[in-house]
Amino acid sequence: MSPRFDLSLYLVTDPDMTAQRGVVETVAAAVAGGVTIVQLRDKTGSARALAAAGRALLAQLRPLGIPLLVNDRIDVAHAIGADGVHVGQEDLSPAAARAILGPRAIIGLSITSRADLPTLDATVDYVGLGPLFPTGTKADAAPALGETEFAALRRRILVPVVAIGGITVANTARTITAGADGIAVVSAICAAEDPRAAAATLRAAVAAARRRV
């Protein structure tokens, strides 16, 4: 069994967007605004630098009960005692992550299209489904699913689903209506002038949307 986690407002960090403010400061503000789970993503830095950033985030997040997941690097997640990992289709498999991190780790998997569904197995605790809308954050992102395909795929996934890709306060309601258990954002918080306010607005939009579903 995995520890409980709340996908309502899922923050994915970006090294460039947080460079000026600092990743720890950005996450601190985002969490104060209502982020419920954090994924540390940095595809460019060294493992040692990623581990250092992860340790700094854990010191901040663990007292608040907010899980920290590491993108891709299962070994870094193990080394720093993170709550889990998030793996994409180009990363190692969820089963490989489970074998290293053990039964209590939170393991998330990216699903970008119908073709990815066979990679979803019993070791996966939640799915990051998207891109739902067009996004400029990931240069190599798959085509946007759109709400109809998102909703169809979501119904075929038995674990909680967090939507990702182009999500803003303006389309959060449609995202929840399409079946998402929460929203994952990068630029909507990391690139915001006031990450705390951005997070608070997004969290409120999720709550409002849920009341309408």
Add this chain to the structure above:
Amino acid sequence: MSPRFDLSLYLVTDPDMTAQRGVVETVAAAVAGGVTIVQLRDKTGSARALAAAGRALLAQLRPLGIPLLVNDRIDVAHAIGADGVHVGQEDLSPAAARAILGPRAIIGLSITSRADLPTLDATVDYVGLGPLFPTGTKADAAPALGETEFAALRRRILVPVVAIGGITVANTARTITAGADGIAVVSAICAAEDPRAAAATLRAAVAAARRRV
């Protein structure tokens, strides 16, 4: 205890240099020529691609009893059942590798200068010491140690040492004289027109140098 390994001729793969011939084909030729241990290094590709290359190499090397180590990615080494990992100063620590891979894994550590010596602990099975000579392979390589400093550092290291950085058949004898247990090469084999012949010549040079030491 680690399984026994032979550092005499240590091949580090390079994705660009092996792109045309293929990494598996390059390693096959190199092993036929006398390579005794292989490190799979690719800092640019995905974990999944690295794992696929590693599995293909293992299928080839394991029947020959030649160990395969994975550079940096401890999680990939675990996932494919590699013989061990090689970590640099910007990677996770040897202890982090040992915690994931267990007591039988071969764990190597790069030492580039006197300042790195404190990172050498009891979990390390061998050291990659260098760059000994100037090298063009790694754009971010540390300054070359030269033979005097190499020999001084080597005497302070209690585990086997493989020399790396700018090693060719022309300076192999000096490298062994400076205290190396073996030579690690990238371009001298990966970029050779005939990797098998290059490996055979280097292996013979190591053997000849040992007879003179």
